[in-house]
Amino acid sequence: MAKRSVPQRRSVRKRVVRAGRSNVATSSLRYIESSALVAALLEHDAAVLRASAGTQHVTSALTFAEADRAIIRARATGRLSPADEQAAVRALRTFERRCFIVDVDRAVLARVRRPFPIEPIRTLDAVHLSTTELLGEPPQVVTIVTRDSRVRDNARALGYIVE
Numbered sequence: 001m002a003k004r005s006v007p008q009r010r011s012v013r014k015r016v017v018r019a020g021r022s023n024v025a026t027s028s029l030r031y032i033e034s035s036a037l038v039a040a041l042l043e044h045d046a047a048v049l050r051a052s053a054g055t056q057h058v059t060s061a062l063t064f065a066e067a068d069r070a071i072i073r074a075r076a077t078g079r080l081s082p083a084d085e086q087a088a089v090r091a092l093r094t095f096e097r098r099c100f101i102v103d104v105d106r107a108v109l110a111r112v113r114r115p116f117p118i119e120p121i122r123t124l125d126a127v128h129l130s131t132t133e134l135l136g137e138p139p140q141v142v143t144i145v146t147r148d149s150r151v152r153d154n155a156r157a158l159g160y161i162v163e
Contacts, residue, residue: 030058049094064092
């Protein structure tokens with residue numbers, strides 16, 4: 001299955017409805033930030049990876065680069081056995097097929113260059129927050145799933161629900 005990218009200036013919810021995968025009235029969006037995905041893969045937190053009925057997972061293309069690097073680092077440092085590495089890669093690919101992926105484009109990078117409510121924030125964290133802001137959805141209907149305190153604090157300051 002090919003990767004699905006979300007156009008920047010169009011609502012993700014409208015894209016989901018057009019794809020016939022959800023209903024506007026019942027659909028909710030969960031933006032999965034890299035720290036949460038890596039924790040799920042390396043610490044076997046399956047709740048992050050599962051979407052309940054009517055929930056659509058969305059993430060940045062950056063998330064997969066960060067998750068792949070984390071798996072490689074964990075294997076290289078002995079944190080993961082070869083079998084655990086294979087299981088983590090398999091889970092990552094399954095998640096990738098089931099989620100909408102937003103490219104890191106000029107609009108995202110332009111937003112990264114402006115201040116966030118709570119500074120300092122690292123560039124890659126700012127990419128995730130910028131991507132979330134550019135989804136075209138009001139903050140109160142998007143849940144950001146993260147393990148990073150800077151992302152969490154900024155997401156709350158921007159009005160997002162945080163898990």
